[in-house]
Amino acid sequence: MTDQIHLFPLKNVTNVDLQNLSQCLWRWQLCGDCSGEPVCAKATCHWSRAKRQQATWTRYKDLTAAYVPELFTRQAALNTHADLLKIMRLINERPDDAREHLVQRHFVCPEIDTENIPAVSDQYRAMDLAASILFSVNCGMSREHADLLEDGISTLQWRNNLSATEFLREAFPKTLQQAFESEKEHPEWSTITPDLSAKQLRKLTGLQMEPTCDLRSHLVLDHEKRVVRVFHCTAMLKENLSASRSDSNDCVLPRQLILEVLHTINNVLFPSDRESQALLSSLVSKHGFDEDLLRYESMVLGHEDSVESTYAYFGVRLAELYDELQNPSPRTRLESWFERKSGARYMLMATMIGVFIAIVIGILGLGVSTFQAWVSYQQWKHPIKEE
Known part of the structure; x- marks a missing residue:
């Protein structure tokens, strides 16, 4: 009946819900004594690292709180957080199944009365929400994310004929060609990246750093707002790497993608010099960046050489920042009147x-x-x- 449909069924998030989320995302093993607790005192329990995931928890709460089912139907696609985690596990377990097959498998089955099947639009909305959390992207139709579009953040639609693997390839395409237009003018990355630190971009071009929870927006240069977006949920990425350490196929996101994000943050934008670290501390304390950015962990050191030599995912954006550094965009109306070169x-x-x-x-x-x-x-x- 329609009176059973709640307007915001996922608005309230408990610590148990977050613990279940951690087990779904990273297969955390909990000791059992910390059920419902905000953190565990036992160092051997994975929940002892829960405080590091504040950015992840905040994004999860924001996304789930905004979920509104179809009100004039008998059944909502999502009634509890457990319903959402089931969809996330299904996507993770069947990465090569097309989205429409996943929807059919989860929502349409012989055990479910056809009258109690959620509306198709609600099924898609639930699938988009699960993908947004699982892949750290803003997934869905543009009209459902008007607030994001107002901030200049794009959304990506997961088409029904695409599998999760194909969707990720579309969301994070590798750059096979040179990041620079001319091969003759293509410099080595090792000579470019020292100039692309946040302090240099800020000092020479006036660009500011802005945090984002959308992995697709990492290193995006917004010319109008004069900002560079930086993905700041790094604790989540580190847990993904840790979970896939024994089996690289167990990583939801491509490992190379994760390593490039961490490398561009820790080694390019915010290297170890005092001025860069002071700027990073200021961004954390005053501008909403996550505290985990201040933790540089050795788990990625063994992979940095291959990351710097290719930049398969973010080479084009680094090249765009370098071009902005060499040929700054006009900041005032007077400068805009002149030629772009x-x-x-x-x-x-x-x-x-x-x-x-x-x-x-x-x-x-x-x-x-x-x-x-x-x-x-x-x-x-x-x-x-x-x-």
Whole structure:
């Protein structure tokens, strides 16, 4: 009956729900004595690391709290958090099944009365929510994420004919070609990345760092807002790596993708020098970045060489930042009036400023000359008679 449908069925999230989520995402093993507790005191229990996942918990709460089922139906697609975790496990267990097959397998089966099957739109909404949490992307139709679009963050639709594996390839395409347009001008990454630190971007181009929980938005340069988005849920990525340490196929997200994100944060944007770390601390304390960014763990050290040599996922965005550093976009209306190319723009700007100064000086000189001529004329017309 319609009165059984709650407007926000997933609004309340308990510690037990978060513990179940951790077991679903990273297969955490809990000791059993910390059920429902915010954290576990036993170092051997995975729940002792729960405080590090505050950004993950916050995103989960925000996404689930916004879920609204179809109200005029007999059954909602999601009534509890357990329902959502079932879909996430199904996606994880069958990564090569098309989305439409996953929907049919979960929502349409002989055991379920056809009258109690949720509305198709609600089924898709539940699947999008599960994918958003599982893959750390904003998945779904654009009209369902109007608030995100207003902030300049794009959404990606998981089409019914795509499997989870194919969806991830579409969400995170590898760059097979050179990140730079000209191979002759293609410099080594080792010579570029030292210039792409957050402090350099901030100092030379005025770009600010902005946190994002959407993995697809990592290193996206927003020219209008003059910000670079940085994925800051790094604790979640580290747990994904840890969970897949024994079996690389057990990682939901591509390992190379995770390593590139961590490398671009820890080694490119915020290297170990004092000024960069001070900037990072300021972003954490004042601008909403997660505290885990301050923890640099050795678990990724063994993979950094291969990451830096390719940048298969984020090479294009790093190249765009480098191009912005070499040819800064105009910041003011005056600069926007000039050509986009940096050298020509500043040469024309200097010429125009020189012409403007010359015109001002000429006008002032003309005024002084006019005044002197008028004084001379008055002296000639009205000479002073000596007594």
